[in-house]
Amino acid sequence: MGKETTTHWVIAAALLALAAPPVRAQLGGILPVDPLGTVDQVRETVRDLTDTTLAPAEAAVGDARQLAQNRLKRLTRFVSNNRDAVEWDDRHQAAVRGEVLLLDPDPEAIGVARRAGYAVLEQGRVEGLDVPYARLRVPDGKPLARALKDLRKALPGRDICADQIHFQAGKALDVSHAKGSSGALPRGGTVGVIDGGIGESERLAAQRGFANGAPRTSEHASAIASLLTGAGTAHIYGADVYGTDPAGGNALAIARALGWMQQQGVPVVSISLVGPANPLLARAIDAARRKGMVVVAAVGNDGAAAPPAYPASYPGVIAVTGVDGAGRVLIEAGRAAHLDYAAPGADMSALVPGKGRMDLRGTSFAAPLAASRIAARRMEPGSVTVALKAVDSEAVAASRRTGRGIVCNICRSGL
Structure with missing residues (x-):
């Protein structure tokens, strides 16, 4: 057995030994024996650990374990704090x-x-x-x-x-940010955002709530709208599926938001939310796609050992991961059943109403930037397939970890 293969199996054993037992203990053994799906997923994870776009393997093992534990702790805390809903x-x-x-x-x-x-x-x-x-x-x-x-x-x-319930897949935080490349690409188009409520935005064409207390301004959604504006998107439609409802972000709310977007004629919809597979939402997305809508979704931030994220993993959805200013895939980036593109997800900032400029990190912010490129190309003559091929022509550094490549690096110069 070669040295590289031996290293991979050592890392895999470490992930299984370190991640799985604490996870089961955390939730009192209620989860299945393999709650993270590590038996199938570690094969991908250990290959990722030696990728030159990541930190050293030792750090990645620790991060993978911590991300897995953090995800389950967050879920447990969320349910415990909202037992009425x-x-x-x-x-x-x-x-x-x-x-x-x-x-x-x-x-x-x-x-x-x-x-x-x-x-x-x-x-x-x-x-x-x-x-x-x-x-x-x-x-x-x-x-x-x-x-x-x-x-x-x-x-x-x-x-x-x-x-x-589906959860937002990004956060605002204090990190350094750098400018990217410049150049000329088609801009414009219309993008729908299914998330929280969008605050003040010059490009907001319409907004509707699909939860109690919605629309209610959300920093997360407002940052996404700011990114879309900086990327040149001409019109933004917002659907708030959270409002003030502790059970906001549910599958039915997202499905209804998609239906409203379809009625408004929105051609591209960005969803920076993650959750489990749900038959109703799967059916709604399939219906929207058959009507010509392009649905773009983030792969989440729970690490490569996390279960596949949805809606990114539904067939036909454009799944997007995030990269930093150096083009490295984010260590916390989750996974989907397939991967289409990567886009900037760190080392950038956005204007948020009432907060000013905030630095961002997470695949949440990569998905709308990829959506902005698809929307710009959809303004040109041709089908959805033609538009996606045009976006493919913009993509660089295609790989197993970036899909068909990184798009919208140029967008950094406008953020």
Whole structure:
């Protein structure tokens, strides 16, 4: 066995030994035996550790372990602090308390659910996307995880899921930032942002709330709007899926926001949120794509050993990771089932209403910059495929860790 191979397996063993046991202990053993999916994912991680774009392997092992632990601690704290609105589902994901979603409901299925004690809170279709669903209240006193299993048993073969929560994938912080290259590329276009509320923005064409208390200005969403403005995007549509709701960012809210964007004719939508796979949201994104919308999403910031992030991992979604000013992939960048592009995610800043200029770091801020390039190209004649090929022609340094390459480095000069 060669020296490099031996090193990889040592690192893999370290990840398994250091990351998995504390994670299980943190949540009282409720998670599956392999909560991080490390058996399959470490193969990718250990190859990444020797990539020249990363820090030395020893530091990467420590970071991978810490990122995994931090992710589960954040989830546990979030659920604990919002017990009135949030609880664990059967996959140990944070979800709206006491509610399940039934896709393609018909009278027979609704009747079975009602006889089993599930009350119908709402039944309809996601406007603009024509995705049928029903929101059901679980029987009193029954945990969500058990309610999901029982209803699936009563309605075999049906798409039944929790309304899972998605989280923003970036933060503002104090880091140094540098300017990038300059040059001339097409600018303009329209981008929709599904996130929190956007504050003052000269390019904001319309905004709508999809949660209690929305729209409510969010630093995260406002920073994204600032980046889009600096990148030359002409029109921005905002959808606030958080507002003041502790259970904001749920799958149904995001699906509704997508439907509204479709009704507004928004051609490119950027989503810097991460969560687990959800059948309703998957169906909504597929419907939006079939209507011609390009959906761009961040891979998250939980490290390469984290589970694949959604919506970035849904088929056809443009998955984006982040790089720093030197073109290095962020050590905390998450992963998706596929990867399309990288874009600036650090060593840059944005103007945030009430805060002034704030330095940024995270894949949250890479996704809208990639979206800005796609939107600019979509203004040109041709199909979505033609637009994406044009963006491909701009991309540099293509690799397994940057997808088809880094785009929008030029955007740094305008931020």
